[in-house]
Amino acid sequence: MFGLFKKTSELEKLQKQYEKLMADWHKLSTINRAESDKKYAEAQQVLEKIEALNN
Template identity: 60%
Template sequence: MFGLFKKKSEKEKLQEKYSKMLAEAHKLSHSNRTAADKLMAEAEEVAKKIEKL
């Protein structure tokens, strides 16, 4: 209940974005490999930002 209004930290936001990007890249890998590879590269950049935090 008390976490209802708690704002997400920058790290939590990036982790959520990273997981969404990985899921989308997995879906794309079945139909469009080039787009999936590009999305995976972007996800790796987000992972690097998470590691810095």
């Protein structure tokens, strides 16, 4: 109940986005290699942002 109005931090948002992109990448890796490479590249960009926030 008290977590209802809790704001998510930028780091939490980026982590969720990274997890989603990696899941999509894994799913696409057996179907469409070109699209999976694009998802992986996007995930790496998000990971760089996460690392920048941690430092």
